[in-house]
Amino acid sequence: MTTVPLYRAAHGRTGDKGNRSNISVIAWHPALWPLLVEQVTEAAVAAQFAHRRPTRVTRHLLPRLQAMNFVLDEVLDGGVNDALNLDSHGKALSFLLLELPIQVPEALAPLLAGPPPDPSH
Template sequence: MTVITQGARLVEAPLHRIAHGRTGDKGNRINISLIAWREDLYPLLREQVTADRVAALFAHRHPGRVQRFELPQLWALNFVIDDVLEGGVNDALNLDGHGKTHSYLLLSLPVRIPEDL
């Protein structure tokens, strides 16, 4: 395991450089799990991927509430985002009422990571 040292030069990169995601949906709610590629990357997720940042990223979908749950044993965060699927699969007029693809939006979020990553 690589250990991220204090004082390392930081650069901005998309979140997918340090994590992957899985998404599910139920009604008008999506559930996005964000999982660090390695244990030493988990603290970067905890520090930078907040419920407020996720709410801002999904602002164009008008989320009602964003909750973040920490799963340190899995090196993961789980976000539950309400009211972003235009009513859900059965009510939405858009092409993709499912939340399956929304993890890609989250994985585009810019984060600051050590340059050597």
């Protein structure tokens, strides 16, 4: 097994409405989908966003698309129009989720996007 950031196995799309953020995670390859379902859970996402204090994280699976959508409630500092933090848009939050570390079997490593991890680090 190798540990990689989620962005090596998937890409994301985001949006926001009020104080709620939607973050979709889409597998780069169908063979990576089961790993995402297993590891990118509501609990893992809530932990990744703990400093933003979401009141609820809900995951919706879209297996025919090898995608999932997360809805994070109360995570945008009151909403884009109410927040003093200019970086609170839901679009910026996808980068935080895509940094989530996941475990990938060596046999699936060739399906990952981007350069392999530097073994010297």
